[in-house]
Amino acid sequence: MINLLFFAHLQEEIGNDKIKLETDNITVKQLKGILKTDYNLSQMDQVMVAINEEYALEDDIIKSGDTVALIPPVSGG
Amino acid sequence: MSEKLFNVQEKPIQLEEIVKKVESSNAGAITTFIGTVREWTKGKRTVYLEYQAYVPMAEKMLAQIGSEIQAKWENTKVAITHRIGHLDISDVAVIIAVSSPHRKAAYEANEYAIERIKQIVPIWKKEQWEDGEAWIGDQLERVAYQEGKPKIKDEDR
Structure with missing residues (x-):
């Protein structure tokens, strides 16, 4: 199981700031695919993924127990 | 006051506290940048802003910016x-x-720090206008990241 965190417009689209996903050993790319198809999240191409608070690449592996944050383009400052 | 050099907080920020954190007998200069909420952006009036952060990671990324600066400019x-x-x-x-x-x-x-904040620190602002609201996702006026991702590594700059 992985813990997913959502921010900004993604949080509003999904209607929650976090969800748990029953899965293990998937790539970042696969996760984005799941979110697109199963959760109807759009614009996933612009979204960065952080695994346990570190930015990850499309081929990085997400394991059960990881905390995965979906990070839309940032606008701090 | 927070003793942390890199901090995300809900309460108002006191300039004096932040300056004190960088005081040093080796210093001959202290620069400060104060980012404030602007009312008008391209003819559109902002009523207020809502900032959200992924706090633990945002503080980590702020610390990374601090490390990048110390590697580039000695004794800062x-x-x-x-x-x-x-x-x-x-x-x-x-x-x-x-x-x-x-x-x-x-x-x-100091300028380097604010540019990097706008690239890599997971903080978002939602603009509240008189006739609507929106999360702002590309302050550089781009539809998406040019390379499909923010420039995480300093070398990419």
């Missing part, structure tokens, strides 16, 4: 605090303080 000290939550017009959203032996490095490093 850096402190950055970003505010989140509801901010009204003219409220202070971020304060960056950099001390260094000489002023040039303090100016350059």
Whole structure:
């Protein structure tokens, strides 16, 4: 199981700031695919993924127990 | 006050506190940048802003920016605090303080810090207008990241 965190417009689209996903050993790319198809999240191409608070690449592996944050383009400052 | 050099907080930021964190007998200069909430953007009036952060990671990324600065400009000290939550017009959203032996490095490093904040720190602002609201996702006026991702590594710059 992985813990997913959502921010900004993604949080509003999904209607929650976090969800748990029953899965293990998937790539970042696969996760984005799941979110697109199963959760109807759009614009996933612009979204960065952080695994346990570190930015990850499309081929990085997400394991059960990881905390995965979906990070839309940032606008701090 | 928070003793942390890199901090995300809900309460108003006090300039004096941030400056104190970078004071040093080696310093010949301290520069500060104060980012404030602007009312008008391209003819559109902002009523207030809502900032949200992935706090633990945001503080980590602020610390990374501090490390990048210390690698580029010797003997600098850096402190950055970003505010989140509801901010009204003219409220202070971020304060960056950099001390260094000489002023040039303090100016350059301070500008570097705000540019990097806008690239890699997971903080978002939602603009509330008179006729609507929106999360702002590309302050550089791009539809998406040019390379499909933010420039995480300093070398990419």
